[in-house]
Amino acid sequence: MPWFERPLLAVVHRAYARAMRFAEEARALQPPPAPAAPCQLYLHVPFCEVLCPFCSFHRVRHHAPKTRRYFDALRREIVLYHEAGFRFRDLYVGGGTPTVDADELLETLALVRGLSPLHTISIETNPNHLQPAALARWRDAGVTRLSVGVQSFDDGLLERMARRTKYGGGAQIAERLAGARGIFPTLNVDMIFNLPGQTLPMLEHDLDRLLELDVDQVSFYPLMTARSARSKMERSMGVADARLRHPMYERILERLLPRYRAASAWCFSRSAGAFDEYIIDQDDYVGAGSGAFSYVGGTMYSTTFSLEHYCRRVEGGASGITQQRLLGERERMRYDFLMRLFGGELRHADIRRRWGRAFYLRLAPELAAMRAIGATRHDADAIRLTRLGMYCWVLLMAEFFNAVNDVRGQMREHIQAELDAWNEEACLAAEAGVGTPRT
Ligand code: SF4
Incomplete structure (x- = not known):
């Protein structure tokens, strides 16, 4: 573990917790003023067939009739943004499991495509949905990037994550992925490293499988869990050994970089220009759906996490936004510094265009600290991440x-009774055969 890891994490933990404090209730029920340029649209689909114990996303169990009502509200909210002047360039559908109801998803994709010409459409899915007929429908609907949540090919780890029964064992997942190759411009596989119980040989085996499959893109995340979900996750999965995080990351770079290029510090692509969901190359993005975040004109917005409240608001003609927070100039500079360097470099020409010389003065402590620990290199045309810097990022x-995730956890705590009731009803419906996913 690099010497700076603990102090760095302690400092940024405080800074990010402050930055994510939504103190203001949103004044307007309507969308914020539309930016001049087309932006990215994120749609949140918070339904899953099983709830993985490590997951801190906003999600509930899939319940077919309620899911349909939600999608209907989601489409209304998209139209509301369009009527407010928003135009969309890229579409990202995340969750949850967006493909849990394929008909609803396809109707939603068709709506957005009809409103704005899209450059890219990215959707998330799980291995059990990789059926040939479903893949063909998504391809025909214009999907350019399919991102599959695999996490690991190790059967023991999949069992601990409560994913093996629903999504299949490692061999079955690999077979399904092999069948999905070549259908979309980008097939991405989401993996997690430094899971509780994961050893270096287990990681090596995951890397072997990925290299055999030769998918277009691999995203390898460290485990990220909200503080509120950590003890529950540790009870069911155990505790991750933080000392393995850096050696594991180094091993991932050693194995993947000869064949892939780093699109970001944790996303590895075979081709240049492949989309990485975490690279923010546009200034503004809009999130629609319950529990979605937006960043428009320097203000962060959050929609309500209550699915009932969300549907009622949107059915009544309002957006789902219930909270907002205006970021100060220094916070926006820091956000830019974090997000853009994550992609490997921050060009001086872009800094000057966006912020002028003030950027170098106001962020002088951060710039000096990152350079001093060897995370960044200051070239004549850009600030660049070093290999150690990739780990740092x-x-x-x-x-x-x-x-x-902590914000999500806090917001979900307020509506825990609603979420529990929803999950219980969905379980009963599934047992009665009502909630069978349509893929
Ligand atoms: S990890 Fe994916 S499938 Fe599991 S609960 Fe979270 S969103 Fe759902």
Whole structure:
């Protein structure tokens, strides 16, 4: 573990927790003012067939009739943004498991494509949905990137994650992935490293499988869990050994970089220009759906995490936004520094265009600290990440998303009774055969 790891994490944990504090209730029920340029649209589909114990996303168990009502509200909210002047360039559908109801998803994709010409459409799915007929439907709907949540090919780890029964064992997942190759411009596989109980040989085996499959893109995240979900996760999965995080990351770079290029510190692509969901190359993005975040004109927005409240608001003609927070100039500079360097470099020309010389003055402590620990290199045209810097940025980004997960955890705590009731009803419906996914 590099010497700076603990102090760095302690410092950024405080900074991100402050930055993510949504103190203001949103004044307007309507969408914020539309930016001049087309932006990225994120749609949140919070339904899953099983709830993995490590997961801190906003998700509930799939319940077919309620899921359909939600998708209907989601489409209304998209139209509301369009009527408010928003135009979309890229679409990302995440969750949850967006493909849990394929008909609803396809109707939603068709709506967005009809409103704005899209450059990319990225959707997340799970291995059990990789059926040939479903893959063909998504391809015909314009999907350019299919991202499959695999996490590991190790049967023991899949069992601990409660994923093996529903999504299949490692061999079955690999077979399904092999059948999905070549259908979309980008087939991405999401993996996790430094899982509780994961050893270096287990990671090596996962890397062997990935290299055999030769998919277009691999995203390898460290485990990120909200503080509120950590004890539950540790009870069912055990505790991860933090000392293995850096050697594991180094091993991932050693094995993947000869064949892939680093699209970001944790995303490895075969081709240049492949989309990485965590690279923010546009200034603004809009999140629609319950528990989605937006960043428009320097203000962060959050929609309500209550699915009932969300549907009622949108059915009544409002957006799902219930909270907002205006970021100060220094916070926006820091956000830029974090997000853009995650992609490997921050060009001086872009800094000057966006912030002028003030950027170098106001962020002088951060710039000096990162350079001093050997995380960045200051070239004539750009600030660039070093190899150690890539690991550093994995830590920073993981801490940032942990802060986001903490916000999710706090917001979900307020509506825990509603979520519990929803999950219970969905279980009963599934037992009665009502909630069978349509893929
Ligand atoms: S990891 Fe994926 S499948 Fe599991 S609960 Fe989270 S969103 Fe759902």
